[in-house]
Amino acid sequence: MNNKAFYLETFGCQMNIVDSEQIVDLLQNIGYSQVDSAERADLILLNTCSVRDKAERKVYGHLGRFKPIKDQRPELIIGVGGCVAQQEGERMLENVAYLDLVFGTHNIHQLPQLIRQIEEKRERSSATDFLDRETRLNLFPERTFRETVTRFVTVMQGCDNFCSYCIVPHVRGREISRPSSEVIDEVTELVKQGAREITLLGQNVNSYGLKDAAELSFAELLKKVNAIEGLERLRFATSHPKDLTDELIACFGSLDKLCHHIHLPFQSGSDRILKMMNRGYSVSEYLDKVARLKKICPEIRLTTDIIVGFPQENEEDFQATLDLVEEVRYADAFTFLYSPRIETAAAKMEDDQSKMEKQQRFDRLLQLQRRVSAEIWQEDAGCVLPVLVEGVSKQGEGQLFGRSTWNRIVNFSGATGLIGQTVPVKVSQVMRNSHLGELVEL
Ligand code: SAH
Ligand code: SF4
Ligand code: F3S
Numbered sequence: 198m199n200n201k202a203f204y205l206e207t208f209g210c211q212m213n214i215v216d217s218e219q220i221v222d223l224l225q226n227i228g229y230s231q232v233d234s235a236e237r238a239d240l241i242l243l244n245t246c247s248v249r250d251k252a253e254r255k256v257y258g259h260l261g262r263f264k265p266i267k268d269q270r271p272e273l274i275i276g277v278g279g280c281v282a283q284q285e286g287e288r289m290l291e292n293v294a295y296l297d298l299v300f301g302t303h304n305i306h307q308l309p310q311l312i313r314q315i316e317e318k319r320e321r322s323s324a325t326d327f328l329d330r331e332t333r334l335n336l337f338p339e340r341t342f343r344e345t346v347t348r349f350v351t352v353m354q355g356c357d358n359f360c361s362y363c364i365v366p367h368v369r370g371r372e373i374s375r376p377s378s379e380v381i382d383e384v385t386e387l388v389k390q391g392a393r394e395i396t397l398l399g400q401n402v403n404s405y406g407l408k409d410a411a412e413l414s415f416a417e418l419l420k421k422v423n424a425i426e427g428l429e430r431l432r433f434a435t436s437h438p439k440d441l442t443d444e445l446i447a448c449f450g451s452l453d454k455l456c457h458h459i460h461l462p463f464q465s466g467s468d469r470i471l472k473m474m475n476r477g478y479s480v481s482e483y484l485d486k487v488a489r490l491k492k493i494c495p496e497i498r499l500t501t502d503i504i505v506g507f508p509q510e511n512e513e514d515f516q517a518t519l520d521l522v523e524e525v526r527y528a529d530a531f532t533f534l535y536s537p538r539i540e541t542a543a544a545k546m547e548d549d550q551s552k553m554e555k556q557q558r559f560d561r562l563l564q565l566q567r568r569v570s571a572e573i574w575q576e577d578a579g580c581v582l583p584v585l586v587e588g589v590s591k592q593g594e595g596q597l598f599g600r601s602t603w604n605r606i607v608n609f610s611g612a613t614g615l616i617g618q619t620v621p622v623k624v625s626q627v628m629r630n631s632h633l634g635e636l637v638e639l
Contacts, residue, residue, distance in 0.1 A: 203229040204238035206259075209246025211398050211434065212369070213279055215349050217244050219305055219338045220278070227309045235263055240274045240312065245281035247364055249536045256281045260293055267295045274315050276300065278308075280368040284539065286325045301325030302369055306336050327370045334373060340383060346587045346617050348392040352380050352418065353399035358437065360464075361475045361542035362507065362535060365400055374406050377413045377421065384422050393617055394430035394585055395422065402433050403440040416444040423452040429619055430585055431455050432604070438463065439477040441486050449494035456602045457494055458528075461487070462502035466521030467514035470507050473546070480521065487525055498528040498573065498603040505562055506535040506555030508546040515558045522565055528573045528603060530566045534559050574605065574632070577624045581637050582607065584622040586615045598631075606631035 203224050207217040220242065221231060235241050241263055245256050256277060267273050276298030277289060283301040290296055297315050300308060304324040311322055328336070333354065340348075355372040356365045384395050397419070399405060406412035413421070415433075423431055431454045436445075438461055448455055465471050468479050490497055503518060522530070534555060537544035582601045590598035590608045597611045599622075608631060609622050615636075622634040 201229050201239040202232040202237055203240040203242065204232055204235045205242045205244065207244045209244070209248065209280065210400075211349055211396070212351070212354070212400065213244050213246060215351055215398065216279070216302070216305055218340075218343070220244065220308065222338065222341050223305070223308050224312075227312065236266060238273070240276070241266075242276045242278060245277060245279035247280040247284050247368060247538070249533055249538070251536075252281050253285060257293065260296065264295055274298065274312065276312075278302075278305065280364070283325055283368040284364065287323045290321050290323055297321050299323035299325065301327075303328045303333065306338070330371070330373050334375065337375060337379070340387060342390050344391070346392060346585065347394040347396065348387045349396050349398045350380060350383050350387065351375065351399065352397045352402060352415075353405050356400040357404075358401060358477070359475060359542070361473060361546075362504065362538065364538040364541060367540050369400060372401065372404065372408070374409060374412060377406070377418050380418060381421055381425070384428065385425055388425055388427040391617065393428065393619075394432065395428060397422065397431070397433040400435065401437045401440065403436045403442070403445055407440065414442070414444060415440075416442065416448050419445070419448050419452060419455065423448075423454045428454055430602075432458065434460050436461050437477075438483050438486060443489070446486065446489050446493055449490060449497060456604065457497045458500070458603045459490065459497065460500045460502075463521060463525075464502060464504050465507060465510070465514065466518035467510070470510050470514050473509070473543070474504075474507060475542070480517070484521075484524065496602075499525060500529040500531075500604075501525075501527045502531045502533065503562065504533050504535050505559045506550065508535070508543060508548040508550075510535075510550060512558075515562075519562065519565055522562070522569065526569050526573060527566065528605075529570055532559065532562050532566060571627075571629075574627050577601070577605070577632060578627050579624065581621045581623045582632075582634075583619050584609070584634070585619045586611070586617065588616055589613060601632075607634050608632070609634040609636050611636045 207213050232238055263275055274297045278300045282299045289299045298311055307324050353374045355369045357372040359366050403415045405415040463483055464474055464476060466480055584599040584601055584607045586597050586599040590596035592608045595610045596608055598606055598608045601607055607622050621637040623637050624632045624634045626633040
């Protein structure tokens with residue numbers, strides 16, 4: 198057995214967070230323990246994201262910080278995994294002389310063997326082959342105990358949508374849905390371990406089961422999970438508007454554990470741009486679904502993703518995006534400046550809009566969204582909200598934190614015995630990203 202230490206940094210979306218859980222388990226199984234400083238580690242791993250910006254360059258820059266440590270301790274192993282690793286492959290080993298290992302998004306299970314190989318032979322290696330469906334379905338790891346109230350459960354992986362700007366289908370591979378029986382068993386087990394809230398995960402989570410006639414629909418899966426005893430709250434992410442069925446919308450009116458929040462990226466308020474993005478829905482279809490969600494669940498709050506500066510997006514298109522934000526009134530939005538990604542269709546599109554204009558539009562959108570967010574969250578002031586307590590807050594001694602049904606963080610003082618319980622908290626102060634509150638004694 199080893200007696201060594203590893204340091205792991207995770208970037209990107211929830212897929213990477215779940216993958217990193219698996220990485221931690223695999224490394225612990227081969228005798229590595231986790232440390233929180235690279236200086237003390239025998240193994241440094243980065244789990245990377247390549248969805249936008251100059252992701253590759255950032256990873257290379259980040260790796261540079263580890264070079265002095267490697268210079269001092271040549272036996273140190275440095276590896277890169279995740280979506281940048283998948284995209285760049287062996288090229289990374291050529292570009293970074295002190296890098297030992299590159300592993301792709303389908304190759305996490307190979308880590309113990311790859312690391313052993315490097316330890317024994319000091320040979321650098323890379324593994325970035327995509328695996329076939331059957332192999333992937335058999336490779337879902339057993340979930341080990343974590344002392345957390347909220348857990349993620351992957352129900353599908355990959356993406357087949359090929360939105361023209363997006364690298365995810367290229368770095369995560371084809372879409373696969375897990376058998377529903379496995380998902381239900383996993384949630385049941387996690388709830389037994391103490392989890393109270395489960396988020397069902399997938400890049401395109403509501404396309405679950407669509408390609409397998411024998412499988413449950415996503416709405417049917419939600420119903421089954423909702424019935425699991427001991428579970429208090431259920432969420433899912435991320436939904437694609439085109440696969441948001443009536444059956445799924447109805448769940449927000451009928452499932453008692455389903456939180457009243459949906460993340461529903463719209464990307465652009467212009468039909469012309471949506472078409473160029475290959476999103477598969479029009480603005481009116483999107484708005485129609487939002488209206489039905491609000492009708493069935495009047496207190497639902499939405500969040501979204503928006504891209505500004507897509508090739509050829511002009512002032513009129515952009516104005517349509519602002520209009521949509523005003524109309525839907527999102528509680529929060531992740532706003533992104535478009536960045537061309539390798540291998541994607543949009544990267545080859547001509548663009549006639551200036552960088553400065555794009556930046557100014559981005560700032561205008563941000564301002565608008567900040568105002569709308571502030572107005573919506575202000576509505577909570579003075580209200581008593583049910584808060585599922587997740588843990589001790591970083592805000593100070595005796596402070597706990599949890600979330601409202603709308604996924605808003607609420608900090609308040611209380612005893613640690615409340616962790617895992619849903620308690621009434623009166624919102625006393627609305628901050629930009631969280632609420633401050635007071636526990637209401639029952
Ligand atoms: N599967 C999810 C989101 C995946 S990526 C979905 O379809 O909703 C998260 C967000 O990053 C996207 O919703 C999009 O807004 C943004 N994004 C993806 N590629 C981008 C790019 N090339 N430039 C700017 N933003 C991008
Ligand atoms: Fe990317 Fe579109 Fe797939 Fe989302 S649905 S991961 S934006 S290709
Ligand atoms: Fe990033 Fe990969 Fe997720 S590109 S957003 S970490 S799927």
